[in-house]
């Protein structure tokens with residue numbers, strides 16, 4: 344049985360992805376949730392996990408140093424990397440929206456859009472025929488309209504709490520986001536049986552959870 348390297352995102356996706364793998368019958372150590380180790384071998388499963396920043400997971404998979412990985416659809420849309428998307432895991436569900444101060448219009452010649460997602464934002468505004476100036480930020484995006492840096496933001500919304508607490512309103516729902524299982528195309532060919540088995544086990548759990556929801 345060939346070894347499988349799985350790139351797992353650290354942070355908010357990790358916990359739900361870890362639970363999903365446990366429920367799919369993978370024997371993962373409990374310490375994995377608390378550990379600071381970035382590479383964890385599970386010899387009984389012949390699996391090796393690498394723990395990466397969510398934005399970096401598709402990089403490891405595209406380069407083939409990880410056979411498969413778990414990444415947010417937001418990251419996949421933003422980066423457009425050459426990876427196979429195998430399964431919607433239906434975890435870390437949220438969406439990308441535009442937002443801004445209430446009762447404001449985008450009348451300027453090139454309204455300023457602050458975002459962590461320059462590609463998604465550019466494509467969206469191009470698609471609706473709006474010429475915009477993109478201002479790339481790395482976080483706390485909601486600050487931008489409040490402080491006069493931008494007319495709109497394009498960012499993740501989950502509960503809507505961050506928008507509300509910062510006095511912003513949603514304008515357009517751009518796209519739904521959830522975490523996806525992705526694979527390196529060559530690994531998918533060479534380790535097809537192992538990867539197909541993993542997808543089958545995960546799919547069963549995902550479908551059961553959707554039914555119970």
Ligand SMILES: Nc1ncnc2c1ncn2[C@@H]1O[C@H](COP(=O)(O)OP(=O)(O)OP(=O)(O)O)[C@@H](O)[C@H]1O
Pocket residue numbers: 353354355356396397398414415416417418435436437499500501502520521522
């Ligand atoms: N509020 C949210 N609710 C649910 N899922 C979210 C939310 N924000 C982001 N996500 C999903 O989780 C991923 C990012 O996770 P996380 O916030 O842990 O990483 P990050 O943005 O790199 O943060 P940091 O730089 O603080 O580590 C996103 O790519 C998206 O798919």
Ligand SMILES: O=P(O)(O)OC[C@H]1O[C@H](OP(=O)(O)OP(=O)(O)O)[C@H](O)[C@@H]1O
Pocket residue numbers: 481482483484485498499500501502503504505506
């Ligand atoms: O609708 P809500 O449930 O409030 O969630 C949305 C917030 O979550 C994410 O921020 P994150 O916590 O990752 O912080 P950062 O992007 O500012 O680093 C996102 O960028 C929004 O700010």
